[in-house]
Amino acid sequence: MEQHFVIKGALDSVTLKDFQTQLSKIKFDGTMFDLYPTPGPNQKKDAEHIEIGTSKESEISQNNLNSIWQSINKTVTEKLGTIYPTYGVFNESVTPMVEHVDAIPTQRDYNLKPAYTLILPLESDVKCHTVVWDVTSEYPVKFQDQKIVGSTDYQHTEADKKLLSHCDKKVFGWGKPYFYEWIAGDIICIKRDHVHASDNFMVDNARATKKSILLLTRFDYS
Numbered sequence: 001m002e003q004h005f006v007i008k009g010a011l012d013s014v015t016l017k018d019f020q021t022q023l024s025k026i027k028f029d030g031t032m033f034d035l036y037p038t039p040g041p042n043q044k045k046d047a048e049h050i051e052i053g054t055s056k057e058s059e060i061s062q063n064n065l066n067s068i069w070q071s072i073n074k075t076v077t078e079k080l081g082t083i084y085p086t087y088g089v090f091n092e093s094v095t096p097m098v099e100h101v102d103a104i105p106t107q108r109d110y111n112l113k114p115a116y117t118l119i120l121p122l123e124s125d126v127k128c129h130t131v132v133w134d135v136t137s138e139y140p141v142k143f144q145d146q147k148i149v150g151s152t153d154y155q156h157t158e159a160d161k162k163l164l165s166h167c168d169k170k171v172f173g174w175g176k177p178y179f180y181e182w183i184a185g186d187i188i189c190i191k192r193d194h195v196h197a198s199d200n201f202m203v204d205n206a207r208a209t210k211k212s213i214l215l216l217t218r219f220d221y222s
């Protein structure tokens, strides 16, 4: 099974419109969430959380999660085999995300084999990407050793460097960064233990916005 890829045109136009309409009705209450506010093992005592990037989020109810899953289940499981959704949010990025993983020991499905993060881009006013490396890590990336599973033989272009300018310098030792452009209707799939980030979508426009549905999935039902 591939560890990261995109399902092009995964949503039909009716489903895409439905998700975008749901998104437009979300009243983000202004609360900024760091996606991973859990203190890491080697963190300083006074650190509140690991800074990865901030988002406005609205959790998707269990009922709605089931209904969203029904719309995409067939397409997704054809590619990924049987997986189950654990958690979903409507998300608006506020600042770019640095390199991180989505499998975290404190998550409620951590013992149920974390599967893929599914990113459903719905709206953006700037060309933007999710970037993934052939690298796995325990959480948190900042304090753990990473395992490079691909080749490190890669020359970064100037464009790569610009898109990764918010990340730690160590990402340039990890080989090719795979950029998945955000296109509404696609689903970007990333194994949750694989290191990924957003690009620096604000580098030329500090007011740029991007919105999506994010789903975390698992392999074991219970």
Ligand SMILES: [Fe+2]
Pocket (backbone or CB within 6 Å): 100, 101, 102, 117, 196
């Ligand atoms: Fe993530």
